[in-house]
Amino acid sequence: MQHCTPEQLALAALREPLPADDSAHLATCEACRSEVASLQRAVDAVAVPQLAAPGPAVAPPPAVWDAIVAATGVSATVRDDVVADPPAAEPVRAATVLPFRPRRRPALLVAAAVLAGAVVGAGAVAVVQNGDDGEAVTAVALDPLADNEASGRAEVVELEDGSRVVRVELDAPALDAEYYEIWLIDRDVVDMVPLGVVRPGTQTVELPADLDLGRFPLVDVSVEPLDGDPTHSGVSVARGELDT
Numbered sequence: 001m002q003h004c005t006p007e008q009l010a011l012a013a014l015r016e017p018l019p020a021d022d023s024a025h026l027a028t029c030e031a032c033r034s035e036v037a038s039l040q041r042a043v044d045a046v047a048v049p050q051l052a053a054p055g056p057a058v059a060p061p062p063a064v065w066d067a068i069v070a071a072t073g074v075s076a077t078v079r080d081d082v083v084a085d086p087p088a089a090e091p092v093r094a095a096t097v098l099p100f101r102p103r104r105r106p107a108l109l110v111a112a113a114v115l116a117g118a119v120v121g122a123g124a125v126a127v128v129q130n131g132d133d134g135e136a137v138t139a140v141a142l143d144p145l146a147d148n149e150a151s152g153r154a155e156v157v158e159l160e161d162g163s164r165v166v167r168v169e170l171d172a173p174a175l176d177a178e179y180y181e182i183w184l185i186d187r188d189v190v191d192m193v194p195l196g197v198v199r200p201g202t203q204t205v206e207l208p209a210d211l212d213l214g215r216f217p218l219v220d221v222s223v224e225p226l227d228g229d230p231t232h233s234g235v236s237v238a239r240g241e242l243d244t
Contacts (some may be wrong), residue, residue: 004032011037037194041181044197095192098135121160134159140219140240142170149173150237154182154219156207164207170221172200172237181224184216186239192216192232217242 004012013036018026026032068074111124142222149171157165168182182205185192193216196205221238 003029003068011041012036036223041230067170084210097193103223137236138242138244142219142221142238142240142244144238145236148237150221152238165204166195166207168198169202170198174200178223180224183220183222185218185220186216213242217244
């Protein structure tokens with residue numbers, strides 16, 4: 001079985017559509033999906049919220065086409081379908097369970113993560129989004145751990161289409177060379193599922209459809225370095241247990 005190339009994984013991390021064969025492979029390959037989830041952490045960590053969601057396509061001014069004609073000697077007629085919005089790709093979102101221990105990735109994939117992060121402003125959709133309607137099914141206060149200043153609240157919300165999200169209100173100091181990430185962890189603090197990057201304030205992160213909250217009831221907020229490692233840093237600043 002041939003896996004997706006690092007370039008394809010980087011594109012998938014940016015939530016760009018892949019060729020049909022690669023998309024089908026990604027939907028069934030746990031190894032490739034795990035790598036995409038790891039790369040997306042780098043994308044989400046450096047995403048600028050104002051630029052993360054792509055806006056409508058903008059047609060270039062006529063002067064651009066005139067310059068092309070002057071440079072090439074070939075006349076051109078602008079087609080409406082060229083500047084139309086491309087169809088949105090349906091992202092693959094499955095629970096990625098990580099052990100509570102360091103894990104290394106091939107250097108090439110780390111480089112792909114850096115590449116993905118560098119071009120996030122070109123139209124990638126971040127995991128973190130704001131404003132979702134729905135019904136809260138369970139909630140928990142996030143209490144500070146040790147001498148940390150972070151606290152907040154997390155609630156699981158079921159949307160009208162049956163999907164679930166976690167709405168997070170985080171009161172924490174701003175970070176410079178690090179970032180906050182939210183996790184769901186089992187009671188033994190052995191296995192965990194990364195949900196995405198969070199920032200001080202209110203935001204919503206997607207909950208994998210196949211995730212059993214009874215198995216992962218602990219909501220954890222960690223401080224993560226920008227090192228490309230997908231595993232938990234071991235530095236938790238706030239935590240609470242869902243009533244499942």
